[in-house]
Amino acid sequence: MNIFQDANRKQIANRRKTDWYLHILFVIATSIGVLALCALIVDILVDGIARLQPDLFTNFPSRKADGSGMKSALVGTIYMLLIMAPISFIFGVGAAIYLEEYAKKGRITRIIQLNISTLAGVPSIVYGILGLTLFVRLLSLDRSLIAGALTMTLLVLPIIIVSAQEAIRAVPKSRRDASFALGATKWQTVYRSVMPSALPGVLTGVILAMSRAIGETAPLVMIGALTYVAFLPDGLKDSFTVIPIQVYNWLSKPQLEFKELAASGIIVLLALLLLMNFSAILLRNKYQKNV
Amino acid sequence: MPGQGLQTVSKAQTASKEIYDFKNKRVSIMNKVMPILLFLCASVSVLTTIGIVVTLISETYQFFQKIPIFDFLFGTKWSPLIPPKSFGVLPLLSGTLMITFIACLVAIPLGLASAIYLSEYAPKRVRKIVKPILEVLAGVPTIVYGYFALSLVTPLIQSIFHSAGVFNALSAGIVVGIMIIPMVSSLSEDAMSSVPRSLRDGAYALGATRFEVALKIVVPAAFSGIVASAVLAFSRAIGETMIVTVAAGSTPNMTVNPLESIQTMTAYIVQVSLGDTPHGTIEYGSIFAVGMTLFVITFLLNILAQYIARKFREEY
Amino acid sequence: MEALININKLNLFYGAFHALKDVSLTIPEKAITAFIGPSGCGKSTLLRTLNRMNDMIPGTRIEGGIAIGGTEIYSNEVDVETLRKKVGMVFQQPNPFPKSIYDNVAYGPRLHGITSKRELDEIVETSLKSAVLWEEVKDHLKRSAFGLSGGQQQRLCIARALAVNPNILLMDEATSALDPISTLKIEELAQELKDKYTIVMVTHNMHQAARVSNQTVFFLNGEVIEYSDTEKLFSNPTDQRTEDYISGRFG
Numbered sequence: 001m002n003i004f005q006d007a008n009r010k011q012i013a014n015r016r017k018t019d020w021y022l023h024i025l026f027v028i029a030t031s032i033g034v035l036a037l038c039a040l041i042v043d044i045l046v047d048g049i050a051r052l053q054p055d056l057f058t059n060f061p062s063r064k065a066d067g068s069g070m071k072s073a074l075v076g077t078i079y080m081l082l083i084m085a086p087i088s089f090i091f092g093v094g095a096a097i098y099l100e101e102y103a104k105k106g107r108i109t110r111i112i113q114l115n116i117s118t119l120a121g122v123p124s125i126v127y128g129i130l131g132l133t134l135f136v137r138l139l140s141l142d143r144s145l146i147a148g149a150l151t152m153t154l155l156v157l158p159i160i161i162v163s164a165q166e167a168i169r170a171v172p173k174s175r176r177d178a179s180f181a182l183g184a185t186k187w188q189t190v191y192r193s194v195m196p197s198a199l200p201g202v203l204t205g206v207i208l209a210m211s212r213a214i215g216e217t218a219p220l221v222m223i224g225a226l227t228y229v230a231f232l233p234d235g236l237k238d239s240f241t242v243i244p245i246q247v248y249n250w251l252s253k254p255q256l257e258f259k260e261l262a263a264s265g266i267i268v269l270l271a272l273l274l275l276m277n278f279s280a281i282l283l284r285n286k287y288q289k290n291v
Numbered sequence: 292m293p294g295q296g297l298q299t300v301s302k303a304q305t306a307s308k309e310i311y312d313f314k315n316k317r318v319s320i321m322n323k324v325m326p327i328l329l330f331l332c333a334s335v336s337v338l339t340t341i342g343i344v345v346t347l348i349s350e351t352y353q354f355f356q357k358i359p360i361f362d363f364l365f366g367t368k369w370s371p372l373i374p375p376k377s378f379g380v381l382p383l384l385s386g387t388l389m390i391t392f393i394a395c396l397v398a399i400p401l402g403l404a405s406a407i408y409l410s411e412y413a414p415k416r417v418r419k420i421v422k423p424i425l426e427v428l429a430g431v432p433t434i435v436y437g438y439f440a441l442s443l444v445t446p447l448i449q450s451i452f453h454s455a456g457v458f459n460a461l462s463a464g465i466v467v468g469i470m471i472i473p474m475v476s477s478l479s480e481d482a483m484s485s486v487p488r489s490l491r492d493g494a495y496a497l498g499a500t501r502f503e504v505a506l507k508i509v510v511p512a513a514f515s516g517i518v519a520s521a522v523l524a525f526s527r528a529i530g531e532t533m534i535v536t537v538a539a540g541s542t543p544n545m546t547v548n549p550l551e552s553i554q555t556m557t558a559y560i561v562q563v564s565l566g567d568t569p570h571g572t573i574e575y576g577s578i579f580a581v582g583m584t585l586f587v588i589t590f591l592l593n594i595l596a597q598y599i600a601r602k603f604r605e606e607y
Numbered sequence: 608m609e610a611l612i613n614i615n616k617l618n619l620f621y622g623a624f625h626a627l628k629d630v631s632l633t634i635p636e637k638a639i640t641a642f643i644g645p646s647g648c649g650k651s652t653l654l655r656t657l658n659r660m661n662d663m664i665p666g667t668r669i670e671g672g673i674a675i676g677g678t679e680i681y682s683n684e685v686d687v688e689t690l691r692k693k694v695g696m697v698f699q700q701p702n703p704f705p706k707s708i709y710d711n712v713a714y715g716p717r718l719h720g721i722t723s724k725r726e727l728d729e730i731v732e733t734s735l736k737s738a739v740l741w742e743e744v745k746d747h748l749k750r751s752a753f754g755l756s757g758g759q760q761q762r763l764c765i766a767r768a769l770a771v772n773p774n775i776l777l778m779d780e781a782t783s784a785l786d787p788i789s790t791l792k793i794e795e796l797a798q799e800l801k802d803k804y805t806i807v808m809v810t811h812n813m814h815q816a817a818r819v820s821n822q823t824v825f826f827l828n829g830e831v832i833e834y835s836d837t838e839k840l841f842s843n844p845t846d847q848r849t850e851d852y853i854s855g856r857f858g
Binding site for chain 2: 015016018019022023025026029030032033034036037039040044047090092093094095097098099103111112114115116117118119121123125126127128129130132133134137154157161185186187188190211212214215217218222224244247248251252259262263266269270273277
């Protein structure tokens with residue numbers, strides 16, 4: 001007596017075949033994304049590796065491709081980072097501490113929270129429009145380094161706030177209780193007990209947000225980061241350029257040589273991003289061990 | 292001496308007073324000031340939103356003083372720089388939508404299939420490698436994608452369709468699609484992995500095969516999460532700027548042919564801001580009107596996505 | 608009573624962990640067999656080998672054999688889909704699909720190729736009747752299964768399992784998430800069902816095993832310690848460990 005015989009083996013064989021075909025289809029679909037990334041990297045390396053020479057870092061851009069460099073853009077990007085990082089850290093982490101530790105669950109808190117998640121979805125070019133009006137014109141900072149840095153700060157704040165909130169939330173409640181039980185005040189508890197534990201996670205978020213910022217082009221084009229800058233910015237109110245804008249500038253020229261320069265500029269940009277992401281990963285690993 | 296005794300007593304009194312003095316001035320100042328400072332930090336985000344809205348509305352209002360709102364919304368010719376000047380936003384809108392549709396045509400099937408593969412089929416080891424790789428795609432700067440579109444995808448398209456121009460909507464749309472694959476795949480996968488294990492067990496125990504569990508149980512159960520991810524991706528594609536600026540061209544063009552050059556709303560804003568357009572002119576105002584249109588559309592889409600995602604969370 | 612399931616020297620490993628050790632058992636047809644033992648003793652693992660649900664856990668290895676009705680279920684002769692159709696399962700937590708009551712019951716038959724509306728209607732009605740749920744839901748079959756109470760959901764899951772016409776019904780602590788009244792209903796239902804189906808149940812509740820089962824198997828650390836008629840096992844156990852367990856000295 002075989003109770004498994006009455007079943008229709010052919011129907012099952014067909015269903016298994018469908019499963020197999022779909023499995024292959026899903027694998028192919030997944031690999032398209034992976035392959036696209038590989039193609040992108042190979043394409044850029046092939047085009048750009050030849051011009052990845054000292055000139056690129058030591059020379060200013062010029063009308064001729066040969067000997068043209070991106071010194072001003074590289075320095076501009078680094079200055080931007082140096083200005084943005086502390087400002088966005090203070091405001092982002094401050095907002096996160098407020099929302100996680102101080103805010104009462106109410107209408108206002110809910111509005112702020114909803115507002116932050118909505119801001120994260122606003123196209124970056126809209127921040128450019130805001131920066132143009134607010135910083136460049138109203139505060140008459142002109143098309144300067146500080147105007148660019150402030151615009152980018154507004155852009156990355158929602159990202160920093162959300163990741164800092166997650167890091168703070170991950171600190172166990174027992175740590176706060178222990179601090180309060182020793183007679184610490186609210187602020188002492190936050191500052192001495194919660195923040196040290198949350199810091200690696202917070203920093204990871206800040207680094208990732210910074211790496212988002214140095215790749216952004218559109219908002220800075222809006223506020224008029226000059227595309228041809230043959231000097232290094234001297235103060236906060238000097239005009240400036242950054243790597244992605246230099247790349248965009250080279251990319252919009254018809255000659256092949258400039259396209260190659262754009263590719264080597266991209267290699268530098270990607271290397272910088274890789275470095276930042278790598279340090280974020282290192283931090284995160286340390287963080288996971290500690291908590 | 293009697294005076295000495297008295298002094299000792301008073302010293303002791305001071306000591307006990309210190310112990311029971313619950314008010315530590317320095318600490319209480321921090322406790323009062325910090326919440327206010329922190330609240331100010333948090334309010335920056337609200338001020339940003341207010342700033343965006345006020346900026347857009349006031350400048351757009353002035354723009355509509357010169358160009359009737361009806362002409363802007365329903366005009367079919369966009370020619371802001373070359374006379375006869377005309378400010379009908381529909382060509383920009385149609386260009387934007389064409390890019391967005393092509394992008395979604397690429398990203399939604401591929402992203403969803405990747406999500407199904409990663410959540411239902413892939414062994415743990417494969418998932419651990421593939422997931423971060425896909426997420427790298429989301430972190431590549433858009434200008435890099437612009438380069439990719441121009442130097443690899445466009446020549447590829449031109450070798451297949453000989454009528455394709457150097458700047459065309461198809462190339463930019465495909466690359467925008469590649470960029471938003473990880474958005475669809477990781478958000479959909481999150482939705483699918485939060486479908487309880489027990490539902491899959493129930494279906495397997497009835498003799499279902501893997502694709503039947505994936506397509507008939509998991510995908511329907513995660514459906515609103517998947518839809519939310521698609522809406523977000525759609526909104527992201529609408530706001531994408533550099534890829535379309537570099538690869539799709541700057542021809543406001545009401546066409547349905549993806550091989551032609553078009554211009555999106557975002558690319559127009561970049562084009563004007565690259566030139567030296569003085570404040571107060573109609574052209575300057577037009578970037579605010581276009582920016583407003585862009586902001587309203589993406590804002591509504593994001594609210595919609597949040598609403599759908601919240602509904603999904605209520606189900607479990 | 609005829610033996611339906613023959614388990615022969617079964618060993619199961621999860622990676623390096625030896626979860627079942629040399630298990631040999633015969634389970635009779637059209638009766639209720641209960642697996643008892645402390646948690647982690649392997650009773651659920653054994654139950655899940657009977658419909659090969661363990662296949663999906665990576666790193667699982669099986670030695671020895673299980674024959675149902677004389678057919679080796681881990682052989683190529685048997686499609687796992689057919690096996691699971693013939694060996695239905697009900698889980699610890701009621702797990703209705705997020706679909707209507709009707710679609711929940713019709714899910715299995717549809718998988719296995721039944722498309723005719725008339726046939727499906729009939730299957731849904733008889734399955735719900737067998738699970739003693741029909742009278743409560745017949746007027747709103749299109750409503751979501753999530754609207755039912757926990758006990759009703761579990762009976763819906765039983766109806767869903769019955770709809771593909773199984774011979775064996777596995778119940779994996781099927782009442783542990785339910786209130787006493789719903790538990791009683793499921794127990795009564797099991798009594799009715801054993802005239803037509805072979806039921807194997809895992810329970811952590813000894814009283815339940817004593818109340819409803821015909822045979823009881825006591826497991827400890829992956830081994831079968833004692834296996835006999837329920838009455839005998841509870842009134843006169845042969846092994847000291849069984850006695851300790853049923854008298855509540857551990858577990």
